[in-house]
Amino acid sequence: MYSPSLQRQLYERSKKLLSPQATLFEGDQSRLVEDLQQVLRFHEWKYYVQNDPVISDFEYDQLYKQLEALEAAHPDLITPDSPTQRVGKDLTENLAQVAHLTPMLSLDNSYDAEDLNDFDEQVKKLCKLDKEGDVEYCVEPKYDGGTIVLVYENDRLVRAATRGNGAVGDDITANIRTLRSVPLQAEFSKYGIHKVELRGEALIRKDIFEKINKARQEANDQIFANPRNAATGALRMKDPKEAAERGLEAFLYQMGYAVDNQDNNIIERFHSHDESIHLLESLGFKTPLANAGTRQHLPATKTCGSIREVIEFCVNWQEYRDEYPYELDGMVVKVNSIELQERCGYTSHHPRWAIAFKFKARQATTRLRDVEFQVGKTGAVTPVAKLEPVPLAGVTVSNVSLHNEEFIRAKDLRIGDQVLVERAGDVIPYIVKSLPELRDGSEQVVHYPKTVRFVIPCW
Ligand code: IVH
Numbered sequence: 001m002y003s004p005s006l007q008r009q010l011y012e013r014s015k016k017l018l019s020p021q022a023t024l025f026e027g028d029q030s031r032l033v034e035d036l037q038q039v040l041r042f043h044e045w046k047y048y049v050q051n052d053p054v055i056s057d058f059e060y061d062q063l064y065k066q067l068e069a070l071e072a073a074h075p076d077l078i079t080p081d082s083p084t085q086r087v088g089k090d091l092t093e094n095l096a097q098v099a100h101l102t103p104m105l106s107l108d109n110s111y112d113a114e115d116l117n118d119f120d121e122q123v124k125k126l127c128k129l130d131k132e133g134d135v136e137y138c139v140e141p142k143y144d145g146g147t148i149v150l151v152y153e154n155d156r157l158v159r160a161a162t163r164g165n166g167a168v169g170d171d172i173t174a175n176i177r178t179l180r181s182v183p184l185q186a187e188f189s190k191y192g193i194h195k196v197e198l199r200g201e202a203l204i205r206k207d208i209f210e211k212i213n214k215a216r217q218e219a220n221d222q223i224f225a226n227p228r229n230a231a232t233g234a235l236r237m238k239d240p241k242e243a244a245e246r247g248l249e250a251f252l253y254q255m256g257y258a259v260d261n262q263d264n265n266i267i268e269r270f271h272s273h274d275e276s277i278h279l280l281e282s283l284g285f286k287t288p289l290a291n292a293g294t295r296q297h298l299p300a301t302k303t304c305g306s307i308r309e310v311i312e313f314c315v316n317w318q319e320y321r322d323e324y325p326y327e328l329d330g331m332v333v334k335v336n337s338i339e340l341q342e343r344c345g346y347t348s349h350h351p352r353w354a355i356a357f358k359f360k361a362r363q364a365t366t367r368l369r370d371v372e373f374q375v376g377k378t379g380a381v382t383p384v385a386k387l388e389p390v391p392l393a394g395v396t397v398s399n400v401s402l403h404n405e406e407f408i409r410a411k412d413l414r415i416g417d418q419v420l421v422e423r424a425g426d427v428i429p430y431i432v433k434s435l436p437e438l439r440d441g442s443e444q445v446v447h448y449p450k451t452v453r454f455v456i457p458c459w
Helices: 004-018 029-049 057-073 113-126 206-218 227-235 240-244 273-282 307-323 338-344 405-410
Strands: 097-099 108-110 137-143 146-153 156-162 168-170 195-204 248-259 302-304 328-335 354-358 363-375 381-392 395-401 418-422 430-434
Touching: 004 029, 004 057, 029 057, 108 113, 113 307, 113 328, 113 338, 113 354, 137 248, 137 273, 137 307, 137 354, 146 227, 146 248, 156 168, 195 206, 195 227, 206 227, 227 240, 227 248, 248 273, 273 338, 302 307, 307 328, 328 338, 363 430, 381 405, 381 418, 395 430
Parallel strands: 108 354
Antiparallel strands: 097 168, 137 302, 137 328, 146 156, 146 195, 195 248, 328 354, 363 381, 363 418, 381 395, 418 430
């Protein structure tokens, strides 16, 4: 979408606009607004989609402020997809319900090589292919965030929704518009597409999630159990300004529906899944192709010539999942050819041409022996669970923070309970829940200290 020469041009234009005299000499204000919009869109793409900014945050802010000032002076020049129009001022009272253009199904699950071999056999049977031959598959991350469904019409983002029940979701357009990785306009018409429905996932990067939780803990707000909960909560917030502060990013991984301006279905014009993903990438979307692999340079996606290659790639990823900046719960394997996908068809629950390869859960159950209260330097009290030591994803877990009183109460944790502990990614272990069905009556309610006695050492 941005050829190297266009990138150079936009970079140079940005530098000119940043020079102190720039706006003074510009005659045509509407041209200037357009220019500023264009360079800001380019820098949003560099920063939020490519992870490769070419100007500093400060310079970006300067350009943004120039555009804001010009638009304030000439409100008639404001367009709905100007970079300044991402955060709306209106609060959403109740989320409206919207019907998806095509049903958003689930995925079937697999857990090991045998399951994947069975899937491959089934695909060949459905496609009436030679048992000994090979099918081409695309493998990509299974993002663990909140599902989003976007509709573009006439090259403009017109609607965004949650998955909901698969047929109908909640309208979250105002919140999605605040994500700078989501283009407000994209040139689908260049490919003859008049209206298109895209599916993807909104995610919070693991390091940003840790920061959000730390800030919430310091403010004595309830912390989020995992990045997924923080993301799905953000998608449904009433105030788009608050949603924008959660640092959500959107990855688009599927083109579910595409029609031309005569309403003809043209989805099969894109012959393969990887072709449609490359198309989305070239239109400025963040896709599984985004450069966010592992330290070992394991790419995030792979087009595999056989199920053997698929298995090798999935098993490899299981080992390196922690190095990926976003939370994953597996990989998704998709038949690459759209024609073969159509031959495989669907059940009422999932497409028969795709399957999730689920990573091994990093959960374990153990006993909550006791709760201790630690007093920090500032006097803040943090309850800490003392667990019967349990091995979990390579480490032995025996102490886990319980954050605050509200956390203990919300989870109804009692001393002596069996508890479910999880370690997600690099995120420190946490207690998911207690298992009240295993109680024998000897469990004790946790008493939170009303006062804390400071023991002042005297030497
Ligand atoms: S394809 C028609 N690809 O997994 C099937 N789904 O169980 C469309 N998910 O909530 C799904 N990453 O949001 C697909 N690369 C990926 C995915 C993915 C995450 C989620 C999806 C849905 C669930 C399906």
